[in-house]
Amino acid sequence: MTESRAAQLKKMAEEVQNLSDSPLYQYRQANNYSMVFGEGNPQAAILFIGEAPGEQEAKTGRPFVGASGRLLSELLDSIGLQREDVYITNVVKDRPPENRDPTAAEIQIYQPFLLRQIELIQPQVIVTLGRFAMEFVLKQFNLAEKGQKISRLHGKLLQAQTGYGPVAVVPLYHPAVALYTREQAETLKQDFQVLKQFVPPISLRRTDQ
Numbered sequence: 177m178t179e180s181r182a183a184q185l186k187k188m189a190e191e192v193q194n195l196s197d198s199p200l201y202q203y204r205q206a207n208n209y210s211m212v213f214g215e216g217n218p219q220a221a222i223l224f225i226g227e228a229p230g231e232q233e234a235k236t237g238r239p240f241v242g243a244s245g246r247l248l249s250e251l252l253d254s255i256g257l258q259r260e261d262v263y264i265t266n267v268v269k270d271r272p273p274e275n276r277d278p279t280a281a282e283i284q285i286y287q288p289f290l291l292r293q294i295e296l297i298q299p300q301v302i303v304t305l306g307r308f309a310m311e312f313v314l315k316q317f318n319l320a321e322k323g324q325k326i327s328r329l330h331g332k333l334l335q336a337q338t339g340y341g342p343v344a345v346v347p348l349y350h351p352a353v354a355l356y357t358r359e360q361a362e363t364l365k366q367d368f369q370v371l372k373q374f375v376p377p378i379s380l381r382r383t384d385q
Contacts, residue, residue, distance in 0.1 A: 215239060215264060221299055226305045321334055346371065
């Protein structure tokens, strides 16, 4: 019998937990932080990808907590979903110091884990939260839109090809930015509605195979 997706994700998380070669490993240890692998439904139709954990995330070991997380939960509720129905992760699984942008070396060491998460979960749509995650995904899948600004691509339904087949990509503004900019908050709420078409029936949302 093959391992469930949840079991495979747990093993992958343990690899990240013990990733002492990461440039961020010592920083994690010194500050008693947790790595943040991701959480949610292993069979989610919708996969959310952010940049990297912030301080609250590193303290709790969970992605998108605090004010940004509350806004994300509200947005999910607006299309009839809960956090448990989707999967949420980041490009980089450890907090960079002072919330700075991840370096090329940090991206390189965590990139394989994100790609394995995508191939294992096999979402119908990948939602990027913020400019950094958008640029990473567009480049990774070599989309024609790579290099364009998020101000032009937000809320658009793009198409990519993965090892398991086609997947939609939807760039969105990061909830943290929307918290401080009313105009972007309204835009994010409107853009989020494009995800309604990917909401599965309730009976299919929390299976774990």
